[in-house]
Amino acid sequence: MECTRTDLPAVTIAAVRSTVPMSRLTEFYDTAYAQVTAAAGREGWTLAGPAFGWYHRMPTDSVDLTAGFVVDGAALGTWEDVEVSEMPGGAALVLIHTGPYDALADAWERLEKERAELGVEGRGDFWEEYVTDPAPDGDPDLNITRLVLPLSVDA
Template sequence: MGAKQIWYSSDENVGNGYMEITEVRENAFVAMDMGFDQNNNRDFTDEGEEEPTASFILEETEGGTKVTWTFDITGVSGFEKMMVVGLEMFLGPPYEEGLAALKERVENRPNFKADISLQEVAAITYAGMAVTTSHDPDEIAQAMGDTYGQIMAAITQSGATMGEGYPLAVTTEYSETSIGMICGIPVTEESTIDSEVVTIRQSPEGAALRAIHYGSYNNLEATHEEINQYAGYYGYEITGMPWEVYVTDPSMEADTTKWITEVYYPVN
C-alpha cells in the first residue's frame, strides 16, 4: 500500500497523471486514487475538484477468479453528468485490453516451488575466508568443510565471540568451471581475528529476494535458477552476487530432507 506511479506525456490523449494504491485486502480488493493534470502544469492538486478512484475487485468463482476493474468519480453535476455517461465508450476498450493482459500474465505465471519473498536484510558481522572450488558437489562439500574448520580454529585462537545467526557463504565469482566464495561464521561486532587468511567482514544488506530451500545442497542450483526466474517475472533487478545461509547443521541432522538453506539475491 502507498505505491505510486506518476506519468508525464506530451501526447494529448495521455497527458499527465498519477495512480496511488490506498487500500489492499489480500486476494479480494485493491483501491487506487487517481489524479489528472488538466492544465499541463504538472499540478495534480486542483482545489475543489473531485479526483476519480479505481479498484480491482476479486471474487472467487468455480474454477477461477472473477476480476472487476472499476472507475469511480463523485461530485459530478450539470453538464459533467453527460460526459460521465460517455466514459464507458472511452474507457471500455483499454479496460478490456488491460484485463485480458492481466489474465494472460496470471495464467502464465511460472509454478515456483520455493518459498520466495522480498526481504529487507540487515548486515551480519562474520569471520570469513575465501575459497575457490569446482562445481563438483563432493569437492564443494570438502572445500567448504575444510574452510569452516579453519574459520572456527581462528575464532577460537583469537578469543573472538560467536555471534547470532548461521554459517553463510557469499559468492564472489562464478564461471563455467569454478565458484569463488567467502565462507563465514557470525561473530560479535567487537570481535577481532588474528589470522592472515580469516578476516572480519560484513554480509550484504538491504533489499533482497530470499528463497527458502528444503533438502540436500545438491539441489540448490535449481533454487538459484528459480529465484532468477522469479526476479524476471516480477521485474526485480538483481544487483549483485547471491549468498546462502545454512540454517541446518548437517552434523546435527542426518536427514537431508530436513535441511533448510536460505538463498539471497540483492535487488532493486
C-alpha cells in the same frame, strides 16, 4: 517454497575467501568452516548465525567463494587465513529451501524466475545460509537452506 523481498542489515562476518574448482567445493567448505571456528575460539568471537557460502559471481568450472559465519565481538581485520569484514546489506529476495543440497539448483531457478517476474536486477553476488547442520547419517530431506539474492541499488 515462498520467495520474499526484504531489506537485510549489513553484518560482520568471519570467513575465508578463495577461488575454488567446483570439484573441490566440499573440501573448501569443510576447511574454511574449521578455520573460522578455530579463529573464533582463539579470539573470543561469538558465531552469531548459520554457516554460509557467499558466491561473488556465477560459478563456472570454478567459483569465487567466501565461506564462514556472521560473528559478534570481532574487529575488522585478518587472523591467519580468516578475514573479518562486512557483508553488505540492502534489498534482497529470499527463499527457504527444505531438502537435499542436490535440489538447490531448482530452488535457485525458482528464485531467479521470481526476480525476473518482479522486473528487478540482482547485484551480482548471492549466498546460501545452511540453517541446519546436516549430520553425515542424517536425512537430507530435512536440510534447511536460506537462499539470498541481493538486488541492485536501483531495484
